[in-house]
Amino acid sequence: MIVLTLSAALPQLRPPPCAGDQVCQEANGSQMAVLYLSLLFAALGSGGIRPCVAAFGAEQFVEEDPTQPKKTWVFFNWYYFALGVSILLASTVLVYIQDNVGWSWGLGIPTLAMALSIIVFLIGYPLYRNLDPAGSPHTRVLQVSVAAFRKRKIPSISDPKFLYVNEELDASISTDGLLHHTKQLKFLDKAAIVTEEDSLKSSEKPNFWRLNTVHRVEELKSILRMLPIWAAGILFATSNAQQNTFSLQQANTMERHLTKSFVIPSASMSVFGMLSVLITIVLYDRLLVRVARRITGLERGINFLQRMAIGFFIAIIATMVAGFVEVKRKHAASASGLIDSPESTIPISVFWLVPQYSLHGIAEAFMVIGHLEFFYNQAPESMRSTATALFWTSISAGDYTSTLLVTLVHKYSDWLPNRNLNKGKLEYFYWLLTLLQALNIVYYLICAKFYTFKPLSHKTEHVEGVELTTQV
Helix, strand or coil, X not given: CHHHHHHHHCHHHCCCCCCCCCCCCCCCHHHHHHHHXXXXXXXXXXXXXXXXXXXXXXXXXXXXXXCCCCCHXXXXXXXXXXXXXXXXXXXXXXXXXXXXXXXXXXHHHHHHHHHHHHHHHHHHXXXXXXXXXXXXXXXXXXXXXXXXXXXXXXXXXXXXXXXXXXXXXCHHHCCCCEECCCCCCHXXXXXXXXXXXXXXXXXXXCCCCCCCCHHHHHHHHHHHXXXXXXXXXXXXXXXXXXXXXXXXXXXXXXXXXXXXXXXCCHHHHHHHHHHHHHHHHHHHHHHHHHHHHHHHCCCCCCCHHHHHHXXXXXXXXXXXXXXXXXXXXXXXXXXXXXXXXXXXCEEEEHHHHHHHHHHHHHHHHHHHHHHHHHHHHHCCHHHHHHHHHHHXXXXXXXXXXXXXXXXXXXXXXXXXXXXXXXXXXXXXXXHHHHHHHHHHHHHHHHHHHCCCCCCEXXXXXXXXCEEECCEC
C-alpha cells in the first residue's frame, strides 16, 4: 500500500496529468513496474491474511464444555459483516475521495488504516489464543499418500481396530480430539496397516513414509471429501462475477440521474448488493437463527450445508431475474429508437438493476459464509488455514471460469457484442448461466447428501478407573 500510494503521489512514478482535449501521455516502463510491484505485494499480503485471519479468529472461541461444538458460526457471520462494511466504505467514501480529492489521499487513507491495524494486532497479541506449530500438515498428507502407495499390493483389513493408532504421537495435532476411521477412500487405510517391514516398536516413532496413524490418514480423507463441495462454489462465484462486468455495462446505458446535477456512478450500484449482504447477516443472526432453532433443534438453526443450498437457490433466481431485466432494458431501447445508439442514455431507470444486485447479496450472505464455515469446521484442526485458503481459491476459480465462459460465448455466438450491448443477447448469456447453476445445485445436493461429516472424538479421560470417550 505504501508503494501504491507513492506511485500516485510522486510525479516521478506516474505520467503527467492530462488537461482538456490533450492526448494523455502513457506511463513508461519503470512507472508500470512500480505499479505492478505494488499490486504483487498486495496479492502476496492478501494471500497471507485472508486464509489465516478467519481461521485464527475462529480459534479464539473456546467452549467451557469441550464436548459442545464451538459457536464459530457467530464469528463467521460478524467477520463477514465487518468485511462487508469495509468494502462498502471503500466503494463509496474512498471512491468519492479518489474522484474529488485525489488518488494520493484515496490510497493514503487505507495505507494508514492498514498500519493502524498492525499496531492494534500487536497490542492485542498477548491476549490471543495461540496454537503451537506441530509440523507441516502438507508433509503429513504427502507421507500418507506415499505410504498408501507403497502398500498398495497388500490386502485391506476389514476390521479398523487393527489399524495403527497412537494417541500420544498425535497429541500435538489433535487438541480438539482424534479423528475416527471412516469407510470412504479405503485405499488410503493401507497407510495405517502395520506390516513386518515396518519394524514397529512401542517406544519408537514409526517411519511416517511407510506407516501412519488413523488420525493422519483421516486428515487426508477429510480434505479429499471437501473437494466436491469446494467445486460447487466455483459456478456461484462465476455468477457473482457478472455484477462487476455486464451489470456495469447495463448500468452505463441506463438513466442514472438521481437529481439534475447528481449522476449515480455505475460502479456504485454494487452498494445495493453489499447492503443486502449486511442486512441479511443481521436478520439471519438475530431472527432467522432463532426461528429455525425452534424447528430443527440445532443451536445454529440450520447447518452450513443447508445454508449453502439456500444461497445456491437464491443465486439462480438472481441470475434469472438479471436476464428478464435485460429484456426490459432492450425493449425500452427499441421503443425509443436507440438500438443503434450505444452512447445514448436509454429512458429506463438504473434502479431496475437493484433486484439482481440485492438477490446476489442475499445469496452471498447465505452461501459464502456457509462455505467458509464448512471449510473451517470440516478441515483437520492442523489444516484450517489451508482449508480457508481453498475457500478463496474457489472464488478465484469462479472468476477464471467466468472469463473462459465469456470467451467461448464470444467465439461461438453473437450474444455479447463488443461495442453495442443493445444489439446483443445478454439475456441468453444470463439464462445459460442460470441453467448451469441449476445443474450445479443438483450436483451440490447429491454431494451434500452423501457427504460424511468429520468423525471427531475427544480424548480418553480416566475417571475412577473408567475410560470415558466422547464422540462428536
